Each structure stands twice: as structure tokens, then as C-alpha cells.
Amino acid sequence: MILRALLHDAATQLVATRAAGDLDEGRLEAELLYGAAAGLERTQVIARGSEDVTPEVSGAFEALLARRLAREPLAYILGRRECYGMTFEVGRGVLVPRPETELLIETTLAAVREHPSARRLVRVVDVGTGCGVVALAVAWHAPNAKLYALDRATAALAVAGRNRTRFGLRDRVVLLQGDLFDALPERVEVVTANLPYVPTVELEALAPEVRDWEPAWALNGGKDGLEMIRRLIYCVPEYLASGPRAVLLEVGDGQATKVARLLAAAVGGPARLHADLAGRPRVVEVRVGY
Ligand SMILES: C[S@@+](CC[C@H](N)C(=O)[O-])C[C@H]1O[C@@H](n2cnc3c(N)ncnc32)[C@H](O)[C@@H]1O
Structure with missing residues (x-):
């Protein structure tokens, strides 16, 4: 899966569970969570939108996303x-x-x-x-x-x-x-x-x-x-x-x-x-x- 699609999916889930108020906020949170999973700054995440996601980073990202979908504060997840x-x-x-x-x-x-x-x-x-x-x-x-x-x-x-x-x-x-x-x-x-x-x-x-x-x-x-x-x-x-x-x-x-x-x-x-x-x-x- 390419990164942009992964982030869009995540943003949609964040909005659906009301963890995010709208898609823009959902996308921002997804980018920050992905950055934490991949060890990247948000700007780097945005720049790599068309790249494929590796299974390891994808797994780490899904784990962080699951915490956020359970409504754990973003700041606690990012630390x-x-x-x-x-x-x-x-x-x-x-x-x-x-x-x-x-x-x-x-x-x-x-x-x-x-x-x-x-x-x-x-x-x-x-x-x-x-x-x-x-x-x-x-x-x-x-x-x-x-x-x-x-x-x-x-x-x-x-x-x-x-x-x-x-x-x-x-x-x-x-x-x-x-x-x-x-x-x-x-x-x-x-x-x-x-x-x-x-x-x-x-x-x-x-x-x-x-x-x-x-x-x-x-x-x-x-x-x-x-x-x-x-x-x-x-x-x-x-x-x-x-x-x-x-x-x-x-x-x-x-x-x-x-x-x-x-x-x-x-x-x-x-x-x-x-x-x-x-x-x-x-x-x-x-x-x-x-
Ligand atoms: C609203 S938080 C503010 C934390 C931080 N100053 C901030 O602005 O983000 C209130 C803090 O006061 C502490 N606190 C509550 N009652 C207290 C008390 N009687 N004596 C000392 N600290 C207290 C809590 O442990 C908590 O860390």
C-alpha cells in the first residue's frame, strides 16, 4: 500500500470514531502517528506520500493508530x-x-x-x-x-x-x-x-x-x-x-x-x-x- 492511501484510511477511521473532528485533523494526526512509527518528521512523511510502506513500519503504525482509535490522547502516544x-x-x-x-x-x-x-x-x-x-x-x-x-x-x-x-x-x-x-x-x-x-x-x-x-x-x-x-x-x-x-x-x-x-x-x-x-x-x- 502506498503511504498516502494508508494515511487517508487512517484519517477516515479517526473521524469515524470521533477521535478527530474532521478529515484535515484526522490526516494531521495520522501523519504524526506515522512519523512516530517510522522515526520521521511530519514534513518527511508528507514528502514520501507516493512511496510504498514496509510491513514493519505498517505494523508499528497500526499499533499506534489502534491506541488513538481507543481515544488515548495523541500527546500520550507521541510522548x-x-x-x-x-x-x-x-x-x-x-x-x-x-x-x-x-x-x-x-x-x-x-x-x-x-x-x-x-x-x-x-x-x-x-x-x-x-x-x-x-x-x-x-x-x-x-x-x-x-x-x-x-x-x-x-x-x-x-x-x-x-x-x-x-x-x-x-x-x-x-x-x-x-x-x-x-x-x-x-x-x-x-x-x-x-x-x-x-x-x-x-x-x-x-x-x-x-x-x-x-x-x-x-x-x-x-x-x-x-x-x-x-x-x-x-x-x-x-x-x-x-x-x-x-x-x-x-x-x-x-x-x-x-x-x-x-x-x-x-x-x-x-x-x-x-x-x-x-x-x-x-x-x-x-x-x-x-
Ligand atoms: C490542571 S493540572 C496543571 C498542570 C500544569 N501546570 C499545566 O498547566 O499543564 C493541575 C496540577 O496540580 C496538581 N495538584 C492538584 N492539587 C494539588 C495540591 N493540593 N497541591 C499541589 N499540587 C496539586 C496536580 O497533580 C496537577 O499536576
């Missing part, structure tokens, strides 16, 4: 996900970074760069770091920042550790295990967090890729989705430095106003809402003393 222009290892036990988290990275970076001691050192904590995406992207782009990356899940910290090594950031990113701020050894200027915020009743309605594969503890925000965020807001003043300081929290659709009110009261400054590309406020920020 990686791009975010903020960087490639992170991901796998079972960690949440796959979402596009909206790029907004948290961007606004956290702005809070670090605009901090009055930006020329010296700005200490930042990323609470609920998962694969380390926020902490590592901030450390990578802000050489003056020292990062603490905290998570309760040891599985997540193992992946974050490998990503830290991959980016050569062992000297500026400290990984610590514990509940919320428990393991944090000093006060920091900037707190950033993407904690679970999906209301428990909404978990069942999530896509199978999320509901059946991603860790519930990374998603489940309790009754109204804000259980963990409320706990963080309650204790955050205790972990903030006394000078200029900022807190940035990613929130779910419809949660920003409530979180803004709680955070402003706890940190003692006005809250700003940052909207995603669809215009929905997804990051709540409070800065004091800038």
Missing part, C-alpha cells in the same frame, strides 16, 4: 506536546498542557520582567506544576528568575524532572513534592498556578481523551471547581514576599469574576483579568507594589 514554542515530555500521570496555559505563561513572564527587582532576582513559585510547563517556560525565557515548581503528585514531578534536564534548567528550577505551598522553603515575589478547576459534575461530560486517560486529580476542582483555588488563595499571603508581589491564577470559563474578588481581597490589590483568544477571561492577576 510529547508543544507549548509556548517548547517541546515537553508528557505521559500518563500528567495533564497535557493546554493552549490556554500559554496565556498563564505569558502573563507570568510579564509579571517577572516588570517586577522592580527584575534586574536582580525574582523568585517564582508554580503550584501544581504537572509536567513543569509553566515553571520551565518562565525559567527559560526569564534568566533572572528562580523557580520553585511544586506538585502533590510524584508521577508529575518525575516527568517535570526529565523536562527540566532536557532544557538544562537544573540550577534555576527546584522541584518539590507536597500539598500546595507546604514544601516551599522561602517567600517569593510571584505565585503562578494552574490548579484543577473543573467542577466534579462536569468531569463525566469531558471528551474520552480527558475523562478516561488524564489524571482526575489534575482536573477535579470539587463541587464548584474552585475548591483548590480557594485553598490556595486562603494561604497565599503567608508565602508572598513583603515587597512588590504578584499572583496569577488560571481559571475555568465563568470563574474569573469570583476568583478576582477573592484574590484581590487576600492579596490586597486590584485584580486584572486576562482574556484568551476567544475573549474569555482565563487568567486572574493581582499585583501589589509594582
Whole structure:
């Protein structure tokens, strides 16, 4: 069979099982899966469309395709996900970074760069770091920042550790295990967090890729989705430095106003809402003393 026909067949199956929304998405996923099976970049896969597929590569591809048809997330099968222009290892036990988290990275970076001691050192904590995406992207782009990356899940910290090594950031990113701020050894200027915020009743309605594969503890925000965020807001003043300081929290659709009110009261400054590309406020920020 020639590669182009194999990929078209696979794309059709991906659409039929709803793993892909349409044929274009199905084809993209099929190309990435084939690339993983054959050890090729996507561009090379596209360029070889009229070539015959060897039985060995075909077998390896079918095995990966079967996993995707069972609705395993593409990022778990490939073992990686791009975010903020960087490639992170991901796998079972960690949440796959979402596009909206790029907004948290961007606004956290702005809070670090605009901090009055930006020329010296700005200490930042990323609470609920998962694969380390926020902490590592901030450390990578802000050489003056020292990062603490905290998570309760040891599985997540193992992946974050490998990503830290991959980016050569062992000297500026400290990984610590514990509940919320428990393991944090000093006060920091900037707190950033993407904690679970999906209301428990909404978990069942999530896509199978999320509901059946991603860790519930990374998603489940309790009754109204804000259980963990409320706990963080309650204790955050205790972990903030006394000078200029900022807190940035990613929130779910419809949660920003409530979180803004709680955070402003706890940190003692006005809250700003940052909207995603669809215009929905997804990051709540409070800065004091800038
Ligand atoms: C929504 S995921 C975010 C992961 C990553 N920061 C990202 O943006 O892709 C939430 C993370 O918070 C962690 N987490 C949940 N509750 C926590 C708690 N009480 N203390 C520390 N980490 C927690 C989970 O293990 C998970 O890795």
C-alpha cells in the first residue's frame, strides 16, 4: 500500500470514531502517528506520500493508530506536546498542557520582567506544576528568575524532572513534592498556578481523551471547581514576599469574576483579568507594589 492511501484510511477511521473532528485533523494526526512509527518528521512523511510502506513500519503504525482509535490522547502516544514554542515530555500521570496555559505563561513572564527587582532576582513559585510547563517556560525565557515548581503528585514531578534536564534548567528550577505551598522553603515575589478547576459534575461530560486517560486529580476542582483555588488563595499571603508581589491564577470559563474578588481581597490589590483568544477571561492577576 502506498503511504498516502494508508494515511487517508487512517484519517477516515479517526473521524469515524470521533477521535478527530474532521478529515484535515484526522490526516494531521495520522501523519504524526506515522512519523512516530517510522522515526520521521511530519514534513518527511508528507514528502514520501507516493512511496510504498514496509510491513514493519505498517505494523508499528497500526499499533499506534489502534491506541488513538481507543481515544488515548495523541500527546500520550507521541510522548510529547508543544507549548509556548517548547517541546515537553508528557505521559500518563500528567495533564497535557493546554493552549490556554500559554496565556498563564505569558502573563507570568510579564509579571517577572516588570517586577522592580527584575534586574536582580525574582523568585517564582508554580503550584501544581504537572509536567513543569509553566515553571520551565518562565525559567527559560526569564534568566533572572528562580523557580520553585511544586506538585502533590510524584508521577508529575518525575516527568517535570526529565523536562527540566532536557532544557538544562537544573540550577534555576527546584522541584518539590507536597500539598500546595507546604514544601516551599522561602517567600517569593510571584505565585503562578494552574490548579484543577473543573467542577466534579462536569468531569463525566469531558471528551474520552480527558475523562478516561488524564489524571482526575489534575482536573477535579470539587463541587464548584474552585475548591483548590480557594485553598490556595486562603494561604497565599503567608508565602508572598513583603515587597512588590504578584499572583496569577488560571481559571475555568465563568470563574474569573469570583476568583478576582477573592484574590484581590487576600492579596490586597486590584485584580486584572486576562482574556484568551476567544475573549474569555482565563487568567486572574493581582499585583501589589509594582
Ligand atoms: C490542571 S493540572 C496543571 C498542570 C500544569 N501546570 C499545566 O498547566 O499543564 C493541575 C496540577 O496540580 C496538581 N495538584 C492538584 N492539587 C494539588 C495540591 N493540593 N497541591 C499541589 N499540587 C496539586 C496536580 O497533580 C496537577 O499536576
